[in-house]
Amino acid sequence: MSTAKKILAKGYLWLLLFFMYAPIVIIAIFSFTEAKVLGNWTGFSMKLYQNLFSGSVGGSLLKAVENTLSIGLLSAFFSTLLGSVAAVGIYNLKGRSRQAVTFLNNIPMLNPDIITGIALFLLFVAVGITQGYVTVVLAHVSFCTPYVVLSVMPKLRQMAPNTYEAALDLGATPGQALRKVIFPQIRPGVVSGFILAFTLSIDDFAVTLFTKGNQGLETLSTYIYADARKGGLTPELRPLMTVVFLVVLVLLLIINRRSANNNKK
């Protein structure tokens, strides 16, 4: 490419990025001022950040954050457990049964959130389960686990053929072979799967909305949704969104660093 073309190309990329990030940057900037209306700069202030953790906004918001994190951790834990064990199983399945399980495993990833949410909602309603914390975790496990399976599977495939047999051959029982040989080799995939599941869980909105019931359970997403529908943009949402953005940024950097390291190996 000639220099002019190169500059044009680079310029296009940066222009796109500028537009993509303009909203979040504006929010971040105006989270440091008190003005009710976005765009008015009334001097630097941390008031909105303070409001986040106190007063009328603070209490329910903190509760929502707490729910989001605990649901995220629980869902990530159960999906990782279920998904890692399942990956070993699926890896050793053959033919039609493997196809069938893989097909089922793909459904949650291909299904739009709203369908997943409604489907689970109808199931819980039909069976007569009161919806709340538990149903949200179950729902999150159902759409997070496929991603765990998908992040563990490549590690199993990368394993040298006959690794498991070699362990048995050297005197390890099947249990020992899994603990001492298979698990250490798929651990990076398991950890990535956990982080991924956690990220997906705290990010979810639609599925949570349909499965949280009406007992007043709110996660960050549903809280923001309810709040924004009520009265447009509450000023306190600005610092909140800035914080969430930073958290996701950090999580993503961790995941990417891990996968970059793994690729090098």
Added chain:
Amino acid sequence: MKPIKRSAWALPYTVFLVLFVALPLVMVLIYAFTGRGGGVSLENFVRFFHSPEDLHTFVYSIEIALITTVLCLLLGYPAAWIMSNSNLNRSSVTVMLFILPMWINMLIRTLATVALFDFLRAPLGEATLIFGMVYNFLPFMIYPIYNTLNKMDKSYAEAAQDLGATPIKVFTKVTVPLSMPGIWSGILMVFMPTISTFAVAELLTMNKIKLFGTTIQENINSGMWNYGAALALIMLAIIGITTLFSDSEQSSEVETGGLI
């Protein structure tokens, strides 16, 4: 004594999948085909086709989704192509910056866009809806295309040049056809969420414009489960048809978000 087969380890998850993935979808089917008086009935679907408002919303949603998808493709393909040609590796800053928004809560990004329109004093309406959708979903178009282009063996293009193709011919006759899997995945990954979204449209237009997702959600919320399930099934059918266009293999590969 026979040791447990390792394939049996898939069993607990298979049970889970049947209970919490397959069964819920069956429930949607059952509810959709159940009439007011109970019993199998098509009345929910009949009702949909006799409701001008819902039909209109449905067609309008498809329009918006198509426009969004086309705009994302037109804006995204060049970006993906430029990135794949400029010696960036997967973890480089530019690529990361394009992927990052995929991982931020859709609501937060939408609200941020709304904030931008606020800031610019732009009135919320159809134009902001489409702009907002494109903002939201552009990364989902760029990433799969970039991925395909990046993995593509550069020797194809070199071979085409060697056989006398001009750079434009190389692009139209080799690069684009070979990146079709990525294009299809991108289309799928943009079209699917745009057709099914509800919160995004609500927030972007402050409830001035209603999309099909909102119709479904409103029905479910107000206890019209059977009708809501039927509408969900209709949406699923649209998505199913879109998926058929692209190879299911390709889409599942890209659906993983590509970060792992």
Added chain:
Amino acid sequence: MVASEKHILDLQNVSKRYDGKTILDNINLYIREGEFVTLLGPSGCGNTTTLRLIAGFIQPDDGKILLEGEDIAGIPPYQRPLNTVFQRYALFPHLDVYDNIAFGLKLQKTPTDEIDRRVRKVLKMVAMTDYEDRDVDSLSGGQQQRVAIARALVNEPKVLLLDEPLSALDRKMREDMQIELKEMHQKLGITFIYVTHDQEEALTLSDTIVVMNEGRIQQIGTPTEIYNEPVNCFVADFIGESNILDGTFIKNGLVEFIGHEFECVDKGFGRRAPVDVVVRPEDVYIRRSQSGTQFSGTVRTCTFKGVHNEIFVDTDEGYEMMIQDYNAFEPGERVHMLIKPEDIQVMRKECTSNVLSGTVRDAETVRILGGDFPVANSFEVGSEVKVEVPFDGIELMDNLDDGVISGEVHSILYKGNHYHLTVRTEDGDSLYVDTNDIWDKGDLVGVKFIGQGIKLSKAEDETD
């Protein structure tokens, strides 16, 4: 070390099937203590499956495996006193060299100082003394190979199983490792069972070679026996270079092939019986003068191969012979050949025509192998018949639709003036075809009968 007469392993009537496909068909084999046995055959012949059965990773569908006279059917692999060196080594990447080798000993709760002593001993044996702390991924292929061998040997197994252990190494390295393996075997006195598809490797290393093909044992013998006295065309073709020719056994000590009669040392094939004849290229004597020779021809090509020249000669009777000689010849040169009686290996033909069963559809058609072949007959419609089709009575076609049925070229044997092909039909039946056309292994072909020489007879009722 000379193998004792004591059997360490016995395989009795062992069969293994996967998805209805027979991988091993009634294998009978014994292995003596201290012996170096090679299971040799092309990929898919069943040798790796045999090894995995012995190791215990899979169970036989029929038959028994005895270790020192005791059935080991119920014993899981981790309790068998055998160790395996895997094809791609299967070293554990999360452990270093020392921990890989110590893996088995640690599981047995061996005291630390003994582990240390034994690991060092095997490391010394495989010449890897200074590599204990190395990451296995940082080792070269040859070094990984040594670690894999050390990891198996440190457990002092009764039998060491080696599954194509050298196949991932380059040629030079492979030859060095062969010598080392042979020395190791002689020093240790452990029984080695070695799987390979490389016939040179098998000839170099083994006390006994077991040649396998398509799940069956073809021949068991010492390297010299296998090379000099192959029992059938497959063995002759697979081991070394050879001229394989159709012949007629006229009487004891006299066999006819390539249009000439030769004296031979074989007996007992009957009178005027069709046989296969094998002559190794180094056993054909080639001269410029005619005196004392048996047949003549013209040199087609002559290629220098390092030690000898490889010469292809077209004989006056229209056969092609491959000959190895220290002298070089010019293409087009007249030459005269001689084969000594003891260098002619006569083998019974497995079959002389395709014997198939068919059902009469009408006076013009017989249904055979799932296809309706036009065969004129006078049998009752619907009756079962035996159909004999000569090897040259079958025609193969590029276009599958031109044939009555279709199949895949499964193996090719050059018989001096024509090719002898095995064609595998879609249902897995074999057809033998003699042809002058050149086909490649794996080609898909249409099959039809030329029509001459087909013999029909009433099917014998009792042969079900």
